[in-house]
Amino acid sequence: MSYFLCKNSGIHHAHCPNLGEFCPKSAVKAAFEKKEKDVRKADAIALVDKAIKEGRLDAKGKDAWMKMFDANFDQAKEQLDAIPPRVSVTQQIQASPSGGTGSVKLADMTFSEIVKADRLKELKKDGELYRQKFFEAYGKYPA
Numbered sequence: 001m002s003y004f005l006c007k008n009s010g011i012h013h014a015h016c017p018n019l020g021e022f023c024p025k026s027a028v029k030a031a032f033e034k035k036e037k038d039v040r041k042a043d044a045i046a047l048v049d050k051a052i053k054e055g056r057l058d059a060k061g062k063d064a065w066m067k068m069f070d071a072n073f074d075q076a077k078e079q080l081d082a083i084p085p086r087v088s089v090t091q092q093i094q095a096s097p098s099g100g101t102g103s104v105k106l107a108d109m110t111f112s113e114i115v116k117a118d119r120l121k122e123l124k125k126d127g128e129l130y131r132q133k134f135f136e137a138y139g140k141y142p143a
Helices: 025-054 059-071 073-081 089-093 111-116 120-125 127-138
Strands: 003-005 022-024
Touching: 022 025, 025 059, 025 073, 059 073, 111 120, 111 127, 120 127
Parallel strands: none
Antiparallel strands: 003 022
């Protein structure tokens, strides 16, 4: 049986009779593995909590993600990293600094969608686009 000096290993475990004594290699190995598992569990909790805070995960799925991290830490981390953060609708439609709108552009909307979104004043600022959308909706140009 192989022995290690626990005092020099940096990890003291439940089977250590004395900090300066020699311990079986299997006991020291078990202590190292437990410490590594504890570190990975703490990392998994931090990653999942961060994803929930960023809106990438729902808090209801935390237990399922923790099980995935227990089964295969690296694969679960890759899957979690692949989920994009949630972008609120408000951020998508707020005016951008360039004068346009967020990701929802007037040119991509129908005339009725523009009216429902209360963006008709914005559409009228672009005379040509207004005439085109009006014609598409009513079959004639505005007077």
